[in-house]
Amino acid sequence: MIAVVGLNYKTAPIDVLEKLSAGCGREGNFPAGLKAIPGVHEILHLSTCNRVELVASADDDSRPVDMLKSVLARNGALTDHEASCLYAYRDEDAIRHLFRVASSLDSLVMGEAQILGQVKDAYRRALAENAIGIVLNRLMHRAFRTAKRVRTETGIAANPVSVSFAAVEMAKKIFGSLAGKKILIIGAGEMAELTCMHLIGNGAEEITVANRSAAQAEMLAEKYHGIAVGLGALDEALCDADIVISSTGSMSYVVTQDMVRSCLRKRKNRLLFLVDIAMPRDIDPAVDSLENVYLYNIDHLQDIVDENMKNRRRESLKAEQIVHEEVAQYFNWLKELEAVPTIVSLRTKAEGIVRMEIEKESGWMEGLENADREKVEALVNGIVNKILHAPVTVMKEESAEFQSQDIVAAARQLFRLDD
Amino acid sequence: MPALACCVLAMAGYLLSLLVKKVSLARVSTWILAASFVFLSLYLLLAAVHSTGWDYFGSRHFLSIYAWAIAGIYLGSQFKSKTRLLGAFVVPFILLLLIAAAGYGSDKNLVPPQWQSWLTKLHLLLAIAGEALFVLASAAGAMFIIQNSLLKHKKPGKMGRLLPSLGELDRINHLGLLWGFPLLTVGMIAGAVYAAFVWGGRWPADPKVIWSFAIWAVYGFLLHQRLAIGWKGSRMALLSCVAFLLFLSSALLIRFCFATVHNFI
Numbered sequence: 001m002i003a004v005v006g007l008n009y010k011t012a013p014i015d016v017l018e019k020l021s022a023g024c025g026r027e028g029n030f031p032a033g034l035k036a037i038p039g040v041h042e043i044l045h046l047s048t049c050n051r052v053e054l055v056a057s058a059d060d061d062s063r064p065v066d067m068l069k070s071v072l073a074r075n076g077a078l079t080d081h082e083a084s085c086l087y088a089y090r091d092e093d094a095i096r097h098l099f100r101v102a103s104s105l106d107s108l109v110m111g112e113a114q115i116l117g118q119v120k121d122a123y124r125r126a127l128a129e130n131a132i133g134i135v136l137n138r139l140m141h142r143a144f145r146t147a148k149r150v151r152t153e154t155g156i157a158a159n160p161v162s163v164s165f166a167a168v169e170m171a172k173k174i175f176g177s178l179a180g181k182k183i184l185i186i187g188a189g190e191m192a193e194l195t196c197m198h199l200i201g202n203g204a205e206e207i208t209v210a211n212r213s214a215a216q217a218e219m220l221a222e223k224y225h226g227i228a229v230g231l232g233a234l235d236e237a238l239c240d241a242d243i244v245i246s247s248t249g250s251m252s253y254v255v256t257q258d259m260v261r262s263c264l265r266k267r268k269n270r271l272l273f274l275v276d277i278a279m280p281r282d283i284d285p286a287v288d289s290l291e292n293v294y295l296y297n298i299d300h301l302q303d304i305v306d307e308n309m310k311n312r313r314r315e316s317l318k319a320e321q322i323v324h325e326e327v328a329q330y331f332n333w334l335k336e337l338e339a340v341p342t343i344v345s346l347r348t349k350a351e352g353i354v355r356m357e358i359e360k361e362s363g364w365m366e367g368l369e370n371a372d373r374e375k376v377e378a379l380v381n382g383i384v385n386k387i388l389h390a391p392v393t394v395m396k397e398e399s400a401e402f403q404s405q406d407i408v409a410a411a412r413q414l415f416r417l418d419d
Numbered sequence: 420m421p422a423l424a425c426c427v428l429a430m431a432g433y434l435l436s437l438l439v440k441k442v443s444l445a446r447v448s449t450w451i452l453a454a455s456f457v458f459l460s461l462y463l464l465l466a467a468v469h470s471t472g473w474d475y476f477g478s479r480h481f482l483s484i485y486a487w488a489i490a491g492i493y494l495g496s497q498f499k500s501k502t503r504l505l506g507a508f509v510v511p512f513i514l515l516l517l518i519a520a521a522g523y524g525s526d527k528n529l530v531p532p533q534w535q536s537w538l539t540k541l542h543l544l545l546a547i548a549g550e551a552l553f554v555l556a557s558a559a560g561a562m563f564i565i566q567n568s569l570l571k572h573k574k575p576g577k578m579g580r581l582l583p584s585l586g587e588l589d590r591i592n593h594l595g596l597l598w599g600f601p602l603l604t605v606g607m608i609a610g611a612v613y614a615a616f617v618w619g620g621r622w623p624a625d626p627k628v629i630w631s632f633a634i635w636a637v638y639g640f641l642l643h644q645r646l647a648i649g650w651k652g653s654r655m656a657l658l659s660c661v662a663f664l665l666f667l668s669s670a671l672l673i674r675f676c677f678a679t680v681h682n683f684i
Binding site for chain 1: 436450500529570571573574575576580583584585586587589590649650651653654
């Protein structure tokens, strides 16, 4: 049986999540003693900011799952009430849950890219701990495959769902490549810095920071190898910049239409992209009516983000379908796994008998021609294969129908495979 | 003609790509267009090998060379920029020219003997190249206008994502003007020089000559505004579209309403 035990941001309040996460060791430290739990064969420990989960391959009864739950509760020093946030999925549900987690369908921000890396890290740690065998190994590789399919075959991760990334996307739509573009930051807010960081990540180069407090401007400018100017030099900086991000606490417009208009000629009408993420506004909305000037404020960007989020939810339906397919495939393999070893040992046993009998009769077979001896061997093998064909076929068929266990057990008894 | 078939296919691909809003389709269409270009090149090359001198300049070949130049220039621009969707606006011209060449063009030489000279060839080829570049510039301008209005209305949506960025479209518009204008200028000078030999000092009131000069002046004005005054972006896009419409309507008007020595098509 495959089981997933744990809790996430949906089932538990953040403090419980943090408690458990700290108790289990956020990074690295594999909870000791997990492997020693009776009935648990393979185990993997996934811990991120939003979830703590154990994935296990275990015996087919409820004891291992209960044990895993209590180990988690003990590690996190959870009260009984807090421990009730723990969930446990089994078999198909467990596989589906894991695949959805890896594909970022279960994430706080659906479609985010980090979770797959975190799942891969968890897998690597479990490998290093020697806690993974054939079942979880295949399960994890299927999970990675599912995540990859979801990423490439659906648009779930296609468009940005944060305001700062939406601003970068718009910048790209305006300028094409951001290489060599000059950024002007007015005010030194956190969001402005984040957006600036993403812009630099996409190739933008020269940074100018204009701020009321010179010290803060210097600090930010130094961080990104830019230059700091006072608000007095704003006009000049505006003429130079391609992208302007404004987030001051000013109660009146910092950038007015006249300021922008007067520098249009000096900039030779180069395209200008203004992002106003301040509340109240920093940039006069009338600026947008100027030619080749594009002003986006936080509401516009938020609208784009909302639209993208809606698209992601739509795409998630496709993703769920992919997960559904992959779960079915893995589950089939898992079910066949039970019949397969039996079929293999049945064949091995039959081959052993054939070899033994031929050796026993080697005396008179010496007198035969080579060709005749081969014919006799072929005949014997043919008979054995014909006899085994029916039971093997039945076991394979039944294993696909969830009912192999009885038949597999019967075959083991009839052919004395367990002796 | 396989070139025509490929071109129809490419056009369908571009339209579909606009419809389902997938840039990958436009990418495939660009390759199909490239195949069409190769076929067309082979066709023209074979025709050139088989013909002797001026037999070559029937209206079929004239139209084909026109289509070939536009396709070649568009494909060339795709090496430097990722504006695959632009094909959706360029390919219709190529397609119309190819259809005209296949259905309506004749192999009968239309250049009278007294006009047959290398200067005429130069005049024709440079004028075609210059006009093909203007087609590209105007297509980029038209797309710029659409993308500009999407971005100005803060509702980029799927269409805004699909269309190329403003910066790249403006650059193509710029390059189209920058290269098209001098080519056209040299082409027209070549024509004028030869005309001076044939007609002597008298310039007949050939409507094509007059209109061409007017269009040439408009493009010259645009290029001047761009280079010297620094007009960019939406104004430039709009004006190059207007200039192109002017060019197109004048060409059609002259073709069907006036008698001119330039009646190739």
